[in-house]
Amino acid sequence: xxxxxxxxxxxxxxxxxxxxxxxxxxxxxxxxxxxxxxxxxxxxxxxxxxxxxxxxxxxxxxxxxxxxxxxxxxxxxxxxxxxxxxxxxxxxxxxxxxxxxxxxxxxxxxxxxxxxxxxxxxxxxxxxxxxxxxxxxxxxxxxxxxxxxxxxxxxxxxxxxxxxxxxxxxxxxxxxxxxxxxxxxxxxxxxxxxxxxxxxxxxxxxxxxxxxxxxxxxxxxxxxxxxxxxxxxxxxxxxxxxxxxxxxxxxxxxxxxxxxxxxxxxxxxxxxxxxxxxxxxxxxxxxxxxxxxxxxxxxxxxxxxxxxxxxxxxxxxxxxxxxxxxxxxxxxxxxxxxxxxxxxxxxxxxxxxxxxxxxxxxxxxxxxxxxxxxxxxxxxxxxxxxxxxxxxxxxxxxxxxxxxxxxxxxxxxxxxxxxxxxxxxxxxxxxxxxxxxxxxxxxxxxxxxxxxxxxxxxxxxxxxxxxxxxxxxxxxxxxxxxxxxxxxxxxxxxxxxxxxxxxxxxxxxxxxxxxxxxxxxxxxxxxxxxxxxxxxxxxxxxxxxxxxxxxxxxxxxxxxxxxxxxxxxxxxxxxxxxxxxxxxxxxxxxxxxxxxxxxxxxxxxxxxxxxxxxxxxxxx
Numbered sequence: 001x002x003x004x005x006x007x008x009x010x011x012x013x014x015x016x017x018x019x020x021x022x023x024x025x026x027x028x029x030x031x032x033x034x035x036x037x038x039x040x041x042x043x044x045x046x047x048x049x050x051x052x053x054x055x056x057x058x059x060x061x062x063x064x065x066x067x068x069x070x071x072x073x074x075x076x077x078x079x080x081x082x083x084x085x086x087x088x089x090x091x092x093x094x095x096x097x098x099x100x101x102x103x104x105x106x107x108x109x110x111x112x113x114x115x116x117x118x119x120x121x122x123x124x125x126x127x128x129x130x131x132x133x134x135x136x137x138x139x140x141x142x143x144x145x146x147x148x149x150x151x152x153x154x155x156x157x158x159x160x161x162x163x164x165x166x167x168x169x170x171x172x173x174x175x176x177x178x179x180x181x182x183x184x185x186x187x188x189x190x191x192x193x194x195x196x197x198x199x200x201x202x203x204x205x206x207x208x209x210x211x212x213x214x215x216x217x218x219x220x221x222x223x224x225x226x227x228x229x230x231x232x233x234x235x236x237x238x239x240x241x242x243x244x245x246x247x248x249x250x251x252x253x254x255x256x257x258x259x260x261x262x263x264x265x266x267x268x269x270x271x272x273x274x275x276x277x278x279x280x281x282x283x284x285x286x287x288x289x290x291x292x293x294x295x296x297x298x299x300x301x302x303x304x305x306x307x308x309x310x311x312x313x314x315x316x317x318x319x320x321x322x323x324x325x326x327x328x329x330x331x332x333x334x335x336x337x338x339x340x341x342x343x344x345x346x347x348x349x350x351x352x353x354x355x356x357x358x359x360x361x362x363x364x365x366x367x368x369x370x371x372x373x374x375x376x377x378x379x380x381x382x383x384x385x386x387x388x389x390x391x392x393x394x395x396x397x398x399x400x401x402x403x404x405x406x407x408x409x410x411x412x413x414x415x416x417x418x419x420x421x422x423x424x425x426x427x428x429x430x431x432x433x434x435x436x437x438x439x440x441x442x443x444x445x446x447x448x449x450x451x452x453x454x455x456x457x458x459x460x461x462x463x464x465x466x467x468x469x470x471x472x473x474x475x476x477x478x479x480x481x482x483x484x485x486x487x488x489x490x491x492x493x494x495x496x497x498x499x500x501x502x503x504x505x506x507x508x509x510x511x512x513x514x515x516x517x518x519x520x521x522x523x524x525x526x527x528x529x530x531x532x533x534x535x536x537x538x539x540x541x542x543x544x545x546x547x548x549x550x551x552x553x554x555x556x557x558x559x560x561x562x563x564x565x566x567x568x569x570x571x572x573x574x575x576x577x578x579x580x581x582x583x584x585x586x587x588x589x590x591x592x593x594x595x596x597x598x599x600x601x602x603x604x605x606x607x608x609x610x611x612x613x614x615x616x617x618x619x620x
Contacts, residue, residue, distance in 0.1 A: 031338045032430040033095055034457075038443035041583065041601075042353075042424040045361055046096055049417050053381045054090045055102055060109035062403050067116035067143075069404060072125035072135065079401050080125035080139020082414050083113060084146030089417025091149040096421050107159070110150050113143070114166050121169025132177065132190040137199035138256075143170060144205035151212070164212065171209055174202070175221045187225055188232035195251035200230040203263030207270050222267055226276075230260040237264070237279055245290040246283070247305040254291070254298050254305045255324045258332050265335050277339060284336055287329070288348060294532060294539050294616060295359070295546050295600055296352030297321040297386055298329065303398070312388055313535040313617045319371070319396045321386040323412035326356040327419040334422055341431060343507045346438040347489045350544045353423040354464065354583065356386050358601035359393070360416065363581060366607035370408075371396045376608055377408065382416035383607070389537075389617045390558045394607030428457060434482035436508070440469040440523075449479050464543045464599075465575070465584045467491075467525030475517045483515075484508040485523055488544065490530070495523040529573050529586065531564075537617040538562065540571070540597055545584055549618075550603035551611040554596040562618035563591040573597075581605070 037043070053059070063083035066072070071079050087109065094102050117123045123143045126136040147163050154160045178187050188196030203225045210218040229235025233250035236257065240246075246257060261283045268276040291298040291305050293312040300308040303322035330352050337345040360383040362368075367376040368383070377397065384398030399411025427439040433450040440463035449455040453476055461469040473483070487493035487504035495502055495509045498519060502509045511521060530541045540547040549558055564571040572589040579585060583599040604614035 032447065033425050034428050034430065034445040034447040035098070036096070036424065036428060036443060036445035038424050038427065038441040038459075040442055041358060042420075042427070042439075042441055043443070045358060046093055046420045046424055048361070048363070049089075049381055049420050050093050050097055050099060050102055053413070054086070054093055054417055055105050057105055057108065059409075060105065061112065062405070062407065062409070064109065064112040064116055065405070066125050066403070067113065067123055070125055070127045070130075071404060072139065073127055073130045075401075076134035077125070077401050078135035078138060078399060078411070079403075079409075080135065081142045081399070081411060082409055083109070084142030084144070085411065085414040086417060087146030088149045089415065089419075089421060091153050092421035092425060093417055094153055096425050103153070103155075106150060107154075107156070110147070110154075110159070110163065113147075114162060117166055117169065121166075121173045123166070123170055132185055134191060135193070135198065137174070137178075137187070137190045137202055140170060140174065141199075141202040141205055144202070144209065148205055148208050148212070167209055168213065168215075171206060171218060171221075175217060179221065179224055180227075186228065186232070188228050188230070194253045194256055195231040195233040197231045197236070197251050197253060197260055198256045200225050200228060201256055201259035201263060203230075203260060204266045207263060207266035211270055219270065222263070222270075226264070226267065230257075236260065240279065240283055240286065245286055245305075245307070247290055247307045249305070252305040254303055255322065255328050257305065258287070258325075258328045262328075262332050262335060265332075265339070269339070280332075280336060281340070284333065284345070292329070292348070292351075293321065293388065294541070295321070295355035295386060295388065296329070296348065297323075297326045297356040299325050300388075310535075313537045315389050316387075316391070319385040319398075321356065321388070322398050323357070323360045323382055323384055323386070323419075324398060324415050326352050326360070326386075327415045327422075330357070330419050330422055334426060337426075338431070341436070341484075341508075343438075343486050344489060346426070346486055347506075347544075349423065349426065350439060350488070353419060354544045355546045355600045357416070357419045357423075358583075359386055359603070360384075360412070361420070361601075362607075364605050364607070366394055366605070366609075368394045368397050369608055370400060372400050380410060380413040382413045384410060384412040387604070387614065390613055390615045392607060392612045392614065393604045428459070434484055434510075436484045436486070437471060437521075438486050440464075440525075449475065450481050451479050453477065453479065455479075463525070464545055465578060467527040467543065469523045469525075471521045473515050473517070473519050473521075475515060478514050478516050480512070480514045482510050482512040483521060484510045485521060487523075488525060490541070490544070491526040491528065493523055493525050495521060497521045529571050529588075531571060533620070534617075536620060538620050539616050539618070540586075540588070542584055542586060542599075546600040546616055547584075547586060547597040548600040548603040548614045548616045549595065549597060551613045552606055552609075553598060553603070555611075556595070558613055558615040559619060560592075561620060562588075562595065563620065565589040565591065 066079040190199045264276040291308045300311040333345040397410040402408045428445040440461045446456045456474045489506035497511045574587045576585040582602040586597045588595045606612040
C-alpha cells in the first residue's frame, strides 16, 4: 500500500498508430472507460439530458440544415458550432448509457450532416464568397470535432470510411487556403473576433485527424498554427511562459483560449514533445490560481478571464460564468489527467460538476430571459450563466441564434452534455495496469483486468452528504494489480483494505495486492463545514459542495450579515434530510437565528420567477 500524489509526475501517453480508431482524445487508449451504471444525480442528469436533448431528431435536423442554407452568412453567426459541439457530448453520453436509441439518432444525424458537404469538400455555414470570416473556421472546427467523436463509436465500417473521407476533404480545403504561404490567409486573420483565437483552436481536431490518418500534412498544419501562438495580437504560449496570467492576455475569451491550449495537449499526445505538456500544465495552474471561482467556473465579466478568483465576491448585474467555460475547463482537466494522473485535476472537475454544471441544468423546464429579445423564451436544457452574489439564474442565453424555420438555440445548451457525461465516465476508470476510483458514487462498473479477464466493482456511498464509501471487487480468479482511491484535497481521507490502512489529504491512496473476489476497500472522508473568506465576505463549503441561500427555500435578505455561532473555530450546524434534488441541506446556527444552507446546484431552480435570488458569498 502506498500514498500517491502525482503533481510532479507524468505518464507518457501511448502513441496511436496511424489509422487507429482510438485517436480521438476523449477515447484515447491509455485510459479506458468502464461499463458503469450509477445512481444519484450523476446518473439522473446524464440520462435527463439524453432524453431531453440528445434524442431530439428535429433538433439535429435543424443543426444540419444550417449548413445546407449557409445560415451564418447573413449575420456572421456561429450556428455552425451547434452540431459538432452537441455531437461530442452525445458520443460521450453514449459511452456512459450505451443507449441503442441514442446511437440510432446520432448515426442519422451524421448521415444528414455528410449530405451537406459541397463539391469543394466544405461543410460550412458560410458560402465561398464570405468564407474565412466571422465564425466560419470555428464552425468547421466543430464539424471535425463532432465527426471525430462519432468515428470513435461508429460500428458501420462503410460509414466510418465516409466520415474519414469527409473529414479529410474538409481539412484539405482548409490547408490549401490557410497558412503562411504565398496567397494563403493566416489562420488568425480568419475572424475579426478575439484576435482569431477562435479560429486557431482548430488546432486540436487537426492533430486528432493526424492521429487517425497518419497524414503528415495535418501535423504540419497543426505546427503552423502553434507557430502563430494562437492569437494575432500576441503569442499566447510565449506570454504564458513569460509569467502573464490568462486575464493579462491581449484577448481574454476564456472558452476559446482553453480550446487552443487543449490543442497543445493533443499535439503532445501525437509527438511526445514535453514542452507542450508543460505549457498546458502551466496554463491549467495559472487559470486555477487566477480565475477559477468557488463553484469551479471562470469569467465574472461575461465569459472573459478577468481575475475572477478575486472578483467573485462582488455583486454583478451583468451575465457571468458561462457554462461553456465550465465544461471546457472540465474537459481540459480530464485530458491532462489522462497524461499525468494528477489527482488535483479530479478535485477541480468535481468542484465544477457538483456546483457550476449541475446548477446550470434546467430541471424545472423554466423559461429563459433573452438579452437579444428582451423577453422570456421557451426553455433550453442548460442555463448559460451562474451567479454568485444576490442574483438569479436564467438571465441570458449564451450564443443565442435563431433558425430560418423557427426556434432558437445557444452554445451552452450544446456543450453541456459533454460535462454531464464526463463526470460519471471518470468515476472509475482503468489506466495502464491500475484502476482509479476518482469519484464516489453508488452503482457498479465492469472492465478488463491487466490479465485480460473480466473484473467488476460494486460501490456504496452516502457521498456527498456523507463521507462513507466502499468498493467490492469481483474476479474469476485471483490477480495482482493496483487500485487507486482518490483522497480529496479538501479533507483527510482514511482508507482500509484487507487490514492495510492509510490516510491522505490530496492525491491517491493506492492498494497493490493479489485481489480475490469479494475483497473490499472502505474509505471515509472527514466531512466538515468549511468557511472560505475573501474581501470581507464568506462562503460555506461542505465536502465538494458550495452552499448557498435561496429566497425560494427561505424568505431572507441575502445581503444581511451572516455571523455564525462557533464551537472553537468550527461553525455550529446540523445536517437535515435533503429535499428532492438536493445534495445536502444544512441548518447553520447564527447570531440572528438558524439559517438554511443547501448545495448551490439545487438553488435558484425557479430561475426567472420572483424571489428566486441566490447567494454564495455572504457579508460578515
